[in-house]
Amino acid sequence: MLLRGICRALPVAAVATLLATTAAASPVTAHQRRDPVRWTGGWGSALIAPFPDFFGEPNWSGGFDNHSVRQVVRVSRGGSSVRIRVSNVYGDGPLRLTAATIGRAAQGAAVRAGTVRPVTFRGQRSTVVPAGQEAASDAVRLRVSPLERLTVTLYFDGPTGPVTFHPLAVATVYRASGDHRFDTDAAAYGETSTSLYYLSGVDVSGTTRGGQGTVVAFGDSITDGAITTVDADNRYPDELAERLVAAGRPTGVVNAGIGGNKVLSGGPGFGVAAVERFRRDALGQPGVRTVIVLEGINDIGGGEAVGTPVTAEQLIAGHQALIRAAHWRGVRIIGATITPSKGCPYPGYDTARGEAVRDAVNHWIRTSGEYDAVFDFDRALADPADPDRMRAEYDAGDALHPNDAGMRALAEAVDLDQL
The missing domain is CATH 2.60.120 (Jelly Rolls)
Incomplete structure (x- = not known):
């Protein structure tokens, strides 16, 4: 089912119902359904x-x-x-x-x-x-x-x-x-x-004591770990896994980030829209119990760049579709606020109109109560002197992507009890 291009035309309830009704079955084979082993996602990629x-x-x-x-x-x-x-x-x-x-x-x-x-x-x-x-x-x-x-x-x-x-x-x-x-x-x-x-x-069974199930980090290039150190496992989901192990409750953590991904639309090299891939990449993970969603900055920046700006209402409708799909499956879903992009040199990622949309969506994530919990990644990275801009010590160099230290800050912003 393709949702690209139609989310903007549908009211919130229609988008949510359309996705939720497709979410009842995971994309697994009959052989997998017969497998008596209980699996946890040990590693994954979208x-x-x-x-x-x-x-x-x-x-x-x-x-x-x-x-x-x-x-x-x-x-x-x-x-x-x-x-x-x-x-x-x-x-x-x-x-x-x-x-x-x-x-x-x-x-x-x-x-x-x-x-x-x-x-x-x-x-x-x-x-x-x-x-x-x-x-x-x-x-x-x-x-x-x-x-x-x-x-x-x-x-x-x-x-x-x-x-x-x-x-x-x-x-x-x-x-x-x-x-x-x-x-x-x-x-x-x-x-x-x-x-x-x-x-x-790569899934694991016969798991060690402490922790259970799988947490899926679902998002774009920030979740994907763009511009972090190669072969160092310093993406924020990697850092989150380390925190869980250190806390004595190792839990499966799967990274379902795709660079350039958007909530409402897809494109070559960037994957299909989040509302389209959510069932497979998030809800289809073995043992999934919680999904953390960090998406939206590419809808804002990409729309501004080509002159078809996205509205806060459209982005919120997309997020509500993900929430409804997760709840349909009995999966906990946590919203992460969209991180700063002021000073980003990429066309469309630093505009007054785009910043207003980001602020509005983040206000909804923080205050609506529609997500089961909120991780405030925006405030974790923001410069206290200029909250629309990322702190210099967390900036990988383009004012959009966190470096290794910024990824650790995101992982530290996760309340482990909420998982």
């Missing part, structure tokens, strides 16, 4: 359609052919078994995954000796994922600790066609020609990328 030249940064989303693709992720909590999820949501035909492995990460593309495990799907090493669908693997017996880094290697022995991917990994991904799934050294992996490919989740 994927988009292929975009081989991401605004001047080439990637591999055009396709693979006889390639091993090695991706390193950090799980937010521990357990005794793991599984991977492989997405072909934006493929133009069936995806044949020849084989896959998972193991404990070493340095770079290397894997710790003795930890590499084959991954199977319904008992078979290969699987075919139909276009528009996602496949979850069988459970792999591999005991992992909270915040441990794992390496997932996917091997494709033939052409894949266009790749469902995530452009802004803020992490190094490795590629080798041929089948190098079981290599523990990095010698064959001579090519690198900073995008993720096909891998939408």
Whole structure:
């Protein structure tokens, strides 16, 4: 169901009902529904359609052919078994995954000796994922600790066609020609990328004591971690996972941020609208119990830039659609206020009219009571002397995206008891 372009024409109740009625079923296969194991989202990524030249940064989303693709992720909590999820949501035909492995990460593309495990799907090493669908693997017996880094290697022995991917990994991904799934050294992996490919989740079961369920951080490039340190796991959801572990209640934390994403509309490279992807990327996560929503600055800035400004009423209607969908599923949903952008050099992101919309939406988030709770990310980052501007020590350099210190400030603004 496509909601792009129609949200502006519908009243609040119609938008909310339209999304909520689609939210009753998660996008899982019958095999997943029969799985007796209780899974928690250990790591995740929201994927988009292929975009081989991401605004001047080439990637591999055009396709693979006889390639091993090695991706390193950090799980937010521990357990005794793991599984991977492989997405072909934006493929133009069936995806044949020849084989896959998972193991404990070493340095770079290397894997710790003795930890590499084959991954199977319904008992078979290969699987075919139909276009528009996602496949979850069988459970792999591999005991992992909270915040441990794992390496997932996917091997494709033939052409894949266009790749469902995530452009802004803020992490190094490795590629080798041929089948190098079981290599523990990095010698064959001579090519690198900073995008993720096909891998939408790493789930954990048999979880460690304390905490339960999955928290999904849903948003745009700020949630995605744009301009934070590569391979450092300093995005705000990463910092939140660290806080939960330190507090003795490790909980699954999944990052469903997409750079450039908007509440009401989508576009090439930026993913589909939040109101369209919310069911899959947030409510479809295993064990989801809470979603934190940080979205809206791109609707404001993008609209101002092209002369079709969004109104506060339109943005609020989009947020209400997300709230209604979450509540339909019995999921707690928390609103995060939209962060400052004064001084941002990107067209449309620093206008008086846009700032008025941001203020109005933030006032509604804070005072309406429609979200189950509020995290005031705006005030966490704002300069006390100029509240429309981000504090200099949190600014990654464009007056819009927080640096590593700013990401820590966002994570500190989360009330753990509200999760």
